[in-house]
Amino acid sequence: QVQLVESGGGLVQPGGSLRLSCAASGFTFSSYPMSWYRQAPGQVRELVARITAAGGMPNYADSVKGRFTISRDNAKNTVYLQMNSLKPEDTAVYYCARSTGNYWGQGTQVTVSS
Numbered sequence: 001q002v003q004l005v006e007s008g009g010g011l012v013q014p015g016g017s018l019r020l021s022c023a024a025s026g027f028t029f030s031s032y033p034m035s036w037y038r039q040a041p042g043q044v045r046e047l048v049a050r051i052t053a054a055g056g057m058p059n060y061a062d063s064v065k066g067r068f069t070i071s072r073d074n075a076k077n078t079v080y081l082q083m084n085s086l087k088p089e090d091t092a093v094y095y096c097a098r099s100t101g102n103y104w105g106q107g108t109q110v111t112v113s114s
Contacts, residue, residue, distance in 0.1 A: 002026040009108030020081040022096030030074040038092035
């Protein structure tokens, strides 16, 4: 079965960095685009970044452009989200997703606070 397992979240000060990872299994990872979403308390879940199956043409939400970078390693069945210059408004639960088939990970909490 499809499994997506996120890791790398935590507490970081404003201006800091975190790298999220999502380990995928149960499907041919290299055949699917992958995405990162986030959901802050009381907010709707929003798309943060998306990457094609081959690892090109990343798309980003305007709020994270220039600060976040999505990448993938198809040999390791893993997608990453490098987050730099973090702001308090980036605080949320971050989810890895395979849009085709509506598969989601369990989420990892990112808290940006001094």
